[in-house]
């Protein structure tokens with residue numbers, strides 16, 4: 106099962122998906138990989154195909170969100186010369202090109218309804234019809250699909266065929282967002298930094314405890330892909346050094362301490378709490394144009410408490 110070794114992480118959720126993926130790889134069933142962008146869907150699709158009995162056969166990927174409806178149809182099924190303006194020659198579709206192998210349909214949630222019907226036919230009978238042709242041909246392909254949207258909800262909204270959904274969802278693999286497997290964060294960071302180091306022949310940086318704490322509090326909208334990009338950038342810029350909080354890009358701080366104090370990171374060198382209070386009161390007053398009640402609300406204080414603290418810190422009372 107060598108190809109699953111490239112998938113890093115020991116969190117229970119990831120390990121259980123790897124177990125399922127290994128079982129799926131040994132069969133020929135259709136696989137639907139669910140998960141937000143950057144969670145590793147393509148990585149899993151690749152590992153499954155390489156461990157499968159179709160490993161030596163073609164593996165063709167198509168991103169269903171990248172093409173228009175008519176282009177997708179001719180990409181998947183091919184077209185006859187003269188089928189439409191610009192169809193100067195016959196074109197082989199990718200199902201035919203992948204015959205005997207595997208087709209990976211990424212972002213299948215974007216597949217137009219008309220093509221959904223044609224895909225269902227491939228799944229049920231292996232039958233394809235090229236654009237502009239009248240004679241069907243048969244293929245033997247395994248389909249692995251990925252979605253970053255909730256297909257079940259799209260079915261309810263009438264945007265995705267229920268019969269196709271059931272046909273695809275034989276063995277669902279659902280990759281959790283990175284924030285739900287934070288125990289893997291350090292492993293992933295070390296893995297990506299070691300990769301950069303060996304590619305470029307430089308020394309890996311190390312990560313300070315406080316910088317790691319900031320990364321653990323970040324929402325990671327781009328999941329593992331975003332983490333990988335960050336690690337690459339930091340590895341190059343800070344080769345062999347210690348990464349401190351201040352080396353992290355600004356998006357790692359915005360909004361951190363607004364809603365919950367859990368996200369607030371005590372800086373490495375400590376801070377002056379009195380001064381921080383003065384600073385925050387000043388910012389609240391500036392933002393509300395000096396309005397005491399609104400400032401108090403921003404700071405989670407009653408108006409009286411705010412007035413008391415302002416007096417304590419020697420704010421000039423020009424009361425609003």
Ligand SMILES: Nc1ncnc2c1ncn2[C@@H]1O[C@H](COP(=O)(O)OP(=O)(O)O)[C@@H](O)[C@H]1O
Nearest residue numbers: 111112113114142143144145146147148329330
């Ligand atoms: N568990 C993991 N271990 C190692 N690399 C990972 C892992 N998950 C994702 N990656 C890497 O993160 C990037 C994004 O993964 P990808 O499979 O393209 O995500 P998706 O298809 O879900 O958008 C790729 O470079 C991939 O190799």
Ligand SMILES: [Mg+2]
Nearest residue numbers: 143146147211
């Ligand atoms: Mg992808």
